[in-house]
Amino acid sequence: MAENIGKKQVQKVAKLSRLQLTQNEIDEFTGQLSAILKYFEKLQQLDTEDVKPLAHCLPINNVFRDDLPQQSLGTEKTLENAPQHDGDFFKVPKILDESSGA
Amino acid sequence: MNDLEYKVIIGLEIHVQLCTKTKMFCSCQVGFGEQPNSRVCPVCLGMPGSLPVMNKKAVEYAVLVGLALNCKIADFTKWDRKSYYYPDLPKNYQISQYDLPLAENGYIDVPLDDGKTKKIRITRAHLEEDAGKNIHSTGNFSQVDLNRAGTALLEIVTEPDLNNSRQAKTLAIELQKIVRYLVVSEADMQKGHMRFEPNVNLIINKDGKEYKTPIVEIKNLNSFRALERSIDYEIERQLDEFLQTGKVMQMGNKSTRGWDGEKQVTVLQREKEEANDYRYFPDPDLVPVVLKGKWLDDIKGNLCELPLKKQIRYVSKFKLSEYDAGVLTAERSTAELFEKAVQAGAKPKRLCNLITQIGLKLANEAGRCLAELGLNAQHLAQLAVMIEKGEINASAADNIMQQMIKTQKDPTTLANELNLIQKSDEDELDKIVGQSLEENAQAVEDVKSGGKKSKKALGFLIGQVMKKTKGKANPKIVSKILHKKLS
Ligand SMILES: [Zn+2]
Secondary structure, eight states: OOOOOOHHHHHHHHHHTTOOOOHHHHHHHHHHHHHHHHHHHGGGGSOOTTOOOOSOSSSOOOOEEOSOOOOOOOHHHHHHTOSOEETTEEEEEOOOOTTOOO | OTTEEEEEEEEEEEEEEOOOSBOSSSOOBOOSSOSTTOSOOTTTTTOTTOOOOEEHHHHHHHHHHHHHTTOEEOSEEOOEEEEOOSTTSTTSEEEEOOSSOSEEEEEEEEEOTTSOEEEEEEEEEEEEEOOOEEEOOSTTEEEEEOTTTTOEEEEEEEOSOBOSHHHHHHHHHHHHHHHHHTTSOOOOGGGTOEEEEEEEEEEEEETTEEEEOOOEEEEOBOSHHHHHHHHHHHHHHHHHHHHHHOOOOOTTOOEEEEEETTTTEEEEEEOOGGGGOOOOEEOTTSOOEEOOHHHHHHHHTTOOOOHHHHHHHHHHHHOOOHHHHHHHHSSHHHHHHHHHHHHTTOOHHHHHHIIIIIIHHHHHHHTSOGGGGOOOHHHHHHHHHHHHTTSSOHHHHHHHHHHHHHHOOOHHHHHHHTTOOOBOOHHHHHHHHHHHHHHTHHHHHHHHHOSHHHHHHHHHHHHHHHHHTTTOBOHHHHHHHHHHHHO
8 A cells, every 4th residue: 555655745745734845855754754654564464354443542431521620821821932922922923824713 | 697507505514612611621711802822721732741631511512412413423432633734723733523523414404484494414513622813913923812722612514405595594593593502502603602614516507518616615704694695605706707717616626715704705715625635643642432321311311492393383382473483482591481481371472472572672671681580480471361361451561570570579469569450340441431532522523423533533532541540441441442432
């Protein structure tokens, strides 16, 4: 299944991840990623015919918390580590793509 | 446009903010209008080493909506990471559900204008976390407020079963009622508690051939009006575009557009599907949810009769108009008060008038919902019976209801205290009517001569009797006596 990853794919993944790579980096990462994928190819040798997909590596579920508010950090502390802030807001480079919002 | 027909195809994605006290995966309190970035913690800030923990209530609320939407509830669900690259979710991914959503394959009944209902299939409903807010207004940078980041959000996706903007809007309104009935969301549009993303395209028949226009997703609409208008605009736009360019649906040519509320147009945001490559994968920080047995039964116990079903029942059982039934069932607490008062002996139609004409008016003036006025169902029923029996008239009922709210006294006591019991004694009223006729010979003449003046004169005479009795005469009996005496 996993053919060695090509430069085009690396470029695509970089673009999706908002990473600007130099030509050298693309070459370098293409090699590295190919090696990693090749290593994982070993897994293909396993017979997984009757194995259910694993959702989590621990055999536990339903770890919940009650809906009870606790103290948050507060604005001052929250912004303390931020490289830049503007009043009570984080300050970030202008977002050009308008399609943010989950 | 000769020999051209088209059909509109709409599917809806709806985000509903759940009214949990805390966020989906951390204990930060959910608020609105708080100081920016005050309601955040290492978890919702995406700090390395912090771990999310599920809010049980959010899962329960989501399941409840799934049940109300007739979905199959998954007995096993898990959490996935969806890649995300905007600063309003600083983890760089959104925790969501990909291949194992909490609820699937349901439907919602949507009332149509002709009184029928249409089943719109629900593809899925899943839980996820909301993003914060990016504010773009300032200069060469953006401001970010993360108070909303991590708030529990339910995403509901419908099949493309809607065929016009009105159906889409009606579905949205129905869903708003449902989540409010279930008390799982305030569904306050002003606060962005419900956001809509319609997918719109057309199937066009031209010269005997069928064409499909490329699907357009309209992002982040936060009012029913914007939902309706943007779809209408998009229908026109797609039709024009097809006629001009002949562009049809192909793999990957779905686009995303935004709604400009000021110009009332949709604006292209993203041409290609490619950027939608979210690369989901299971979140290793969160364990799965197994939902069955007593826990599921307990959640089911919180279901209630849904608004549309109630409305239909009110029409058939209580013989109310569709409009009245709609008003009474718009809020669950109003409907419950109505039903309790009916059980306590009120005639439904009479009670309905009391509630819709007086109760809701008073509630509106007080800026509250009816149930918050503290009206007692027993007293309300008594009041309706008093009107039914002719013991009080409508304006007295208004007065009495105001006092009921203020004093919590029963309406009979209040009617006596306020001296509002109607005079229904025919002998006594007969005398008063007789007096009024003697004193107003001209009006009597006018009534008897018939024609245009007659009606006005009759009204005048009733008014005179009312004046003499300080408004307490039973108008039905007065009018009966008047007719007898004047014919
Ligand atoms: Zn938090």
